[in-house]
Each structure stands twice: as structure tokens, then as C-alpha cells.
Amino acid sequence: MELIINHTPKTFDALPENLEALLAIEFPGKRKGIAVALNNRIIPLSAWAETFLKDKDSVLIITATQGG
Secondary structure, three states: OEEEEOOEEEEOOOOOOEHHHHHHHHOOOOOOOEEEEEOOEEEOHHHHHHOEOOOOOEEEEEEOOOOO
């Protein structure tokens, strides 16, 4: 199974069930400062658990960083 994460294909033995599970893998313990789009549609944090993933979905993950 494959997802396209930030324009890069990533293979999984079994896809994470939803966006919340994917982000727990990609950014363990972090929920704040992350914006996510699934197939070019922004998904609010409140909907991550109800947003299910399918093979070949495109996920864009943007994280806030500090600096100046």
C-alpha cells in the first residue's frame, strides 16, 4: 500500500487507518503546529480521526517551525 506524502511515495505494509494514525507515525506525540491536506483538501485537526485513507492518497503535511 502506498501514500504520497509531501510529494514523495511512501510504502506501508498496511495503511494507517486514518489521518490521526498516520500523523502518530510521522510525528509521534505532536498535534499542535501541524496542518494537513488530503488530496488537495485541508482537513482540520478535529476531523483527523474520521478521515480515512486509501491507497495512493496524496497527503501534504506542513509543520510550524521556530526561527527568524
